[in-house]
Amino acid sequence: MSWPFALGGATGLLAAVMLAGAPVFIAFLTLNLAGLSLLIGPRGFGLFANSLYQTATSSSLAAIALFVLMGEILFRSGAIEILFDSIDRLIGRVRGRLYVVTIALSTLFGALSGSAVAVAAMLGRSLLPSMAARGYDRRLAAATILSGASLAPIIPPSLLAIIVGSMADVSIAGLLIAGVAPGIVLAALTLGYVALRVARGAPAGRVEEGRPPAAGSAALAEAAADRPQAPRLTVARALLNLAPFSLTVFAVMGLILLGVATPSESAATGVVGACLTAAVFRRFSLAMLREALASTVTIAAAILLIICSAKLFSQLLSFSGATRGLVELAGASALGPDLTVLVMMLIPLILCMFIDQIAFMLLAIPIYEPIVESLGVDPILFWTLFLINLTVGSLTPPFGYTLFALKGAAGGALNSADVFRAAWPVVGLFLTGMALFWFAPGLVLWLPGLL
Amino acid sequence: MSRPASALFSAALDALARLSFGAAGAALAGIVGLYVLEVGLRYFFAAPTTWSQEWIGYLLLAVIFLAAPDITRRGAHIAIDLLAERLAPERGRLLARLGAALGALVAGSAAAIVSGEAWTQAERGVMTNAAHPIPRFLLTTIIAYGLGVSALFFLRRVVGERVRNAASSEPGA
Secondary structure (H helix, E strand, O other): OOHHHHHHHHHHHHHHHHHOOOEHHHHHHHHHHHHHHHHOOHHHHHHHHHHHHHHHOOHHHHHHHHHHHHHHHHHHHOHHHHHHHHHHHHHOOOOOHHHHHHHHHHHHHHHHHOOHHHHHHHHHHHHHHHHHHOOEOHHHHHHHHHHHHOOOOOOOOOHHHHHHHHHOOOOHHHHHHHOHHHHHHHHHHHHHHHHHHHHOOOOEOOOOOOOOOOOOOHHHHHHHHOOOOOOOOOHHHHHHHHHHHHHHHHHHHHHHHOOOOOHHHHHHHHHHHHHHHHHHOOOOOHHHHHHHHHHHHHHHHHHHHHHHHHHHHHHHHHHHOHHHHHHHHHHHOOOHHHHHHHHHHHHHHHHOOOOOHHHHHHHHHHHHHHHHHHHOOOHHHHHHHHHHHHHHHOOOOOOOHHHHHHHHHHHHHOOHHHHHHHHHHHHHHHHHHHHHHHHOOHHHHHHHHOO | OOOOHHHHHHHHHHHHHHHHHHHHHHHHHHHHHHHHHHHHHHHHOOOOOOOHHHHHHHHHHHHHHHHHHHHHHOOOOOEOOHHHHHOOHHHHHHHHHHHHHHHHHHHHHHHHHHHHHHHHHHHHOOEOOOOOOOEHHHHHHHHHHHHHHHHHHHHHHHOOOHHHHHHHHOOOO
16 A cells, blocks of 8 residues: 555545544544554554553653643632732723733633643633723734633643653653743734734723732622622732742742652642642642542543554654655755754644644654754744644634634624634734744754753 | 433442542642652752652652543543534534544543553563662553543433433432
8 A cells, every 4th residue: 555545545434534523533443443443453452552651651642641630720729810810900990901911811721721722611611701891992802811821732731742752752841841932932022912902002901900800710800890899909918919829830930940859740730739738728638639620631631542543653754664755855845944843833733723632642753753863954933833833723714623612712702703803913023933943943943952 | 219320320430430530639739749749859958859759750740630530520621512502502512412422432442552551561570660669550540540430420411411310310319
């Protein structure tokens, strides 16, 4: 069987089963069982069982579950609400301040949860209605949510970075740290865009005397808006409230940077940091911990099951000769590294409008990995751009899971046209950022170089 | 009137899935504990363990495959429902049943293959490749369990919720 036929058949089968609505892990199992039967036969069944076992016992993947657990504890304990109030107080009562709060909160949420969809849904339901009620431009508010949430796969701790690192044989610690500067630059680009829009007269809310709303729930936000005499945090108190939260941040990022813990270990220390943060705020309870564990097991096991089911695909690609064929094709093309990378980035940009980021990663990484190697591009730089690109794909209209999440969460506050119009400037900002990182790679590679 | 055997079986399957999901949660807590223990022993007592990494791997396998049946029972797997959302409800339901049928077939086949491997490993006395090896069939059996029971839940979705409804509509159920 020729490799283009095998590759085309495999991706076609995968797309068909996924689009039919079957769980993604079933789509990969179908592909692998069909591939084994055609390429190897029953002799390959041992390979199949071994692939599941090897992936499931890969301790580096435990970080996925642990990062989700850390986010769950912080959200469910209500510690995040305290953080919201503090950040909101420190930013001050300037015109358009809630745009800045939204960018800050969605960036922070994205960093902690690692899920753009989750952050977009959460802020779309909580912050957006309150901002609309306070006279902010709904589309610009939606754009800030989309932008901040979309930094989730980039700023550490990032689940997707861990998956990419483990699948592409790239330093996970390096890839995690590499996301810091691009995340900050993209957040700064969004801030610049908002400042420009506000300066040009975009609705930017009223300057209020009351306490700004907590972002944890719409009910809280609206209640706070109707409470002009509500006690207001002092700057000192707001700073004091941030201190326990820094425990969690240090337990994750600090311990990686100091070389005390591996990324997987830092995810576990981050869980302890989150528990301590919740305890300092007197929000820790065993019931909350039990709920967080149950929710984490559901999310993490569903993701990890897909990874386990997909792992054999890369081996089958090699066995069919597709990997070697693609490498030879990339090597033989006269496009040069710049254009080849551009083509390699266009594919996820388009495909991630339709398919899940993780599913696409599992399909693309085994194909891309040898091509990146043959091009001589720095793998940290390439995979960081790849991660940014995945997130751009999922917020590019008319499809994209982040868009759907925001639309669904906002309810009547936004229609589809609003969401799409909010998304386009963000897509433009992220693509501008990617071009900047490609032509100034030091922005990405400086921090990992310090490890 | 006694409950039909199929309803009892279905209820037992639900209970089994919930029980193993709880065990998956305990395994996740165990992973946190082992990592923290390892960091603490290494940095405060300069006494790293030789077994924690391998047990974290075993526990991770348990998290995934002990949780899988309950996730399937709740229909909480990650799926792309772009097409299903655009179809008329009746066609959407048909597509969902086709997806479940494929799930039952594929997960069932995978469970059969992995069970066979577990049997072979037990017969040959295959151990894990670790500093402190344990019989590998124990872990392979957990994979087979996760896939096999998930296949049963997919199958239940194919035949509809009639069995569950029968169970819940019985007096005293």
